[in-house]
Amino acid sequence: MKIGLDIMGGDYAPKAAVLGAIEAYKALPEEQKLVLIGDKEIAVSILQENNVSPDYFEFVHTTEVIGMAEHPTKAIAQKPGSSIGVGFKLLKEGYIQAFSSAGNTGAMLVGSMFSVKTIPGVIRPAMTAIVPKLKGGLGILLDVGANADCKPDVLLQFGILGSLFGQHIYNMQNPRVGLMNIGEEEEKGNMLSLATYPLMKDTALFNFVGNVEGRDLFGESADIFVCDGFTGNIVLKLAESFYMITRKKGLKDEFFDRFNYEPHGGSPILGVNAPVVVGHGISSPEAIKNMVLLSRNMVESDLVNKIKQAFV
Structure with a gap:
């Protein structure tokens, strides 16, 4: 197995990415190889500064970078030689089996859809986030x-994608899927949720448990929380702030410590034809390592083929 890592993406690249690659290398078995995509000269320099042999990695050299603020579609089209562009080329050709980056999220989404493309039957890919449960364990929120x-x-399809992700990556047994809403009652909500509820209620594709509210996100009402990406991103950013606020206030609490993004690595793009994971722009070496390991887990679980089978 070869796992591609964009070492030029992220606010602290390439140093954080290369240091994260070192930690990932330590956690990977010998037959799983990391392919570092980006400026080889800089990467080798960082490795040598940390007394790590460059021979532990493969390199695909490119110096072009898609900036965090660049327009995703234009950047992918105009910069095929960028680390993200090259990464997707290698993924499409099958040279690498998974690709991850802490770079421009939009470019990763566009690159996924233009290169490896969406799985037939999937209308729109989705991105996920992990939310901690108060009594232990975790939930999955999508789209974010x-x-x-x-x-x-x-x-409806997000319910399928989230359920399969929970089953095969986090070993959830028959995960409970809830529709994020402003009330538990079937007749509550906006036009989108009112139209979605009967579709989910009638499906046999996942274990639908009804509407869930924002206060249920960290409880036991559901395992998979489905919403549109506008709502999901607002919820995600609010949840991320909990961890930062407790740190700034000097509070130490096991539950709020689990809001730290680093142990989860990144957000997979579910519904495309290969494992793709997007990391937080501020990813630390620890987060980069876990992003790589999540990519590996997606390959080993054969998640993409399991999603394909669900959409036949």
């Missing part, structure tokens, strides 16, 4: 930003 506007059939 890939699709600001959604239609009911898209949310």
Whole structure:
């Protein structure tokens, strides 16, 4: 297995990415190889500064970078030689089996859809986030930003994608899928949620448990929380702030410590034809390591083929 890592993406690249690659290398078995995509000279220099042999890695050299603020579609089209562009080329050709980056999220989404493309039957790919449960364990929230506007059939598919992700990556048994809403009652909500509810209620594709509210996100009402990407991104950013606020206030609490993004690594783009993971722009070496390991887990679990089978 070869796992591609964009070492030029992220606010602290390439140093954080290369240091994260070192930690990932330590956690990977010998037959799983990391392919570092980006400026080889800089990467080798960082490795040598940390007394790590460059021979532990493969390199695909490129110096072009898609900036965090660049327009995703234009950047992918105009910069095929960028680290993200090259990464997707290698993924499409099958040279690497997974690709991850802490770079421009929009470019990663566009690159996924233009290169490896969406799985037949999937209307729109989705991105996920992990939310901690108060009594232990975790939940999965999707979409968290890939699709600001959604239609009911898209949310229905998010339920399928989230359920399969929970089963095969986090070993959830028959995960409970809830529809994020402003009330538990079937007749509550906006036009989108009102139209989505009967679709989910009638499906046999996942274990639908009804509407869930924002206060249920950290409880036991559901395991998979489905919403449009506009709502999901607002919820995600609010949840991320909990961890930062407790740190700034000097509070030490096991539950709020689990809001730290680093142990989860990144957000997979579910619904495309290969494992793709997007890391937080501020990813630390620890987060980069876990982003790589999540990519590896997606390959080992054969998640993409399991999603394909669900959409046949």
